[in-house]
Amino acid sequence: MNPALPTIDDLIADGALFVANHSGGKDSQAMLIRLLRVIPFIQLLVVHASLGDVEWPGALEHAKQQADAACLPFVVARAEKSLLDMVERRFQTRPDVPSWPSISHRQCTSDLKRGPIEREIRRYAKANGFTTVVNCMGLRAAESRDRAKRLPLTHHARNSVAGRTWFDWLPIHDLSTAAVFDVIATAGQQPHPAYALGNDRLSCVFCIMGSRKDIANGAIQNPAMFERYAALEDRTGYTMHASRVPLRELARVSA
């Protein structure tokens, strides 16, 4: 059963740990700027899920720089496997089914981001005596219909156990994309340089849900990585992108 939800002020007064999930992207950055305005810094932790060499170069450093500037603890959550290992393994064991994660089975998010981040939060909360966790994510209503349906604050039953209560909070759920960039600029900060190169989003350079522009831009800026992905599509016979359009076509790069 979902218990009555406290307010954010209640959670602050109760001494909850607020964890800023920071991908290095614009939404995480704007979220942390907003969090710093209301959450005491001794109750804040920044966590970055490292995707290894498939994430945008400099994403981890960008997140760390913002945490360091605010004197916040910064933890890197690492998975035991990489996205391309996951695809390779899937192809070896089940060549009859698509090798890449899909929107309905986002194993990449659950195994490479959510799982490792939750593990690090549990460790940090236990080591530092926090019994209430507020896991803050930069998801916004304007991004998709699914995200628009999300409630800004929810009780997370699976991660709540005896001695630890867990909430998920979306502090910038109401912000438009323009407002996100405005929050960053008003704070006197710069977003990750990939945005100036034309990217809409930032995380894996080649995301299963990435826009055509992001895929093309990723291919131009990271040609060797693009070749690894495209070669893996060729070898498995399955396409990476949710549209099922091959990467070489999406990026308009000839083989």
Ligand code: SF4
């Ligand atoms: S950025 Fe895209 S491909 Fe990478 S882990 Fe997230 S959903 Fe999966």
